[in-house]
Amino acid sequence: xxxxxxxxxxxxxxxxxxxxLDGNAGGQGSKVAxxxxxxxxxxxDRSGETRENTEWHNIVAWRNSADLAExxxxxxxxxxxxxxxxxxxxxxxxxxxxxxxxVVADNIQLLGRRQDGEDGGQPRQQYGxxxxxGGQQQYGAPAQPAYHQPQxxxxxxxVQTEAPVQPAATGLESDPSDDLPF
Numbered sequence: 001x002x003x004x005x006x007x008x009x010x011x012x013x014x015x016x017x018x019x020x021l022d023g024n025a026g027g028q029g030s031k032v033a034x035x036x037x038x039x040x041x042x043x044x045d046r047s048g049e050t051r052e053n054t055e056w057h058n059i060v061a062w063r064n065s066a067d068l069a070e071x072x073x074x075x076x077x078x079x080x081x082x083x084x085x086x087x088x089x090x091x092x093x094x095x096x097x098x099x100x101x102x103v104v105a106d107n108i109q110l111l112g113r114r115q116d117g118e119d120g121g122q123p124r125q126q127y128g129x130x131x132x133x134g135g136q137q138q139y140g141a142p143a144q145p146a147y148h149q150p151q152x153x154x155x156x157x158x159v160q161t162e163a164p165v166q167p168a169a170t171g172l173e174s175d176p177s178d179d180l181p182f
Contacts, residue, residue, distance in 0.1 A: 004084040006103050008057060009111065010039040012077045016061075016069040033061045033069035037081060037103075060086075061105040068108055078112035081105050 013036035021030045037057045045051050059081055061069045073079060083105040091097050 006081070006083050006085055008037060008039055008081045008103065010037045010057070010078070010081075012036070012073055012075055012079060013038050013056060015075050016066075016073055018066060018070045031063060031066040031070075033066035033073075034102075035059050035061075035069065035073065037079070057081075058100065058102040059083075059105055060102045061108060065105050065108050072110060073108075077110065080107075080109040080111055082107040 016033040016035040018031060018033045021032060037059050039055050039057065041053045041055075043051055043053075081103060083103045085101060086104050087099060087101045089097055089099050
């Protein structure tokens with residue numbers, strides 16, 4: 001058994017670079033968006049001073065996640081990314097083989113506050129694990145989803161249980177008329 005899972009919350013370092021594969025820019029073929037994400041760890045050192053350590057992650061989003069990145073993600077946007085690590089090799093222009101590690105996004109959610117005027121005052125919607133902004137949009141949330149996955153940082157919905165089971169009769173009851181349900 002193995003597991004390759006990454007969960008990140010951070011700020012986008014640059015506007016997404018969107019490319020179309022196996023087709024033209026008119027939406028035929030697969031779409032891929034790449035961008036960087038910064039995560040910052042803050043801690044106090046032994047002398048009590050606050051230190052920061054920033055890690056940069058290369059994010060690759062395909063298809064619907066690429067649509068989300070193209071329309072709503074910009075430099076500085078705070079997002080939640082869930083995906084898996086992938087390491088690949090390539091040959092640079094000088095002929096040297098290089099390696100890079102990327103996070104292939106399975107789920108992207110917009111976090112934080114919106115910029116003024118960015119959404120026309122409309123609330124965000126979630127669709128297929130991805131959040132889309134308000135305003136003129138091609139995607140919308142289902143009216144009543146059959147299943148609601150709890151969002152990161154929110155409590156899970158209460159679990160419904162069956163009615164408690166009444167103890168079985170032991171035959172020690174003194175009066176059978178006491179068994180009436182009222």
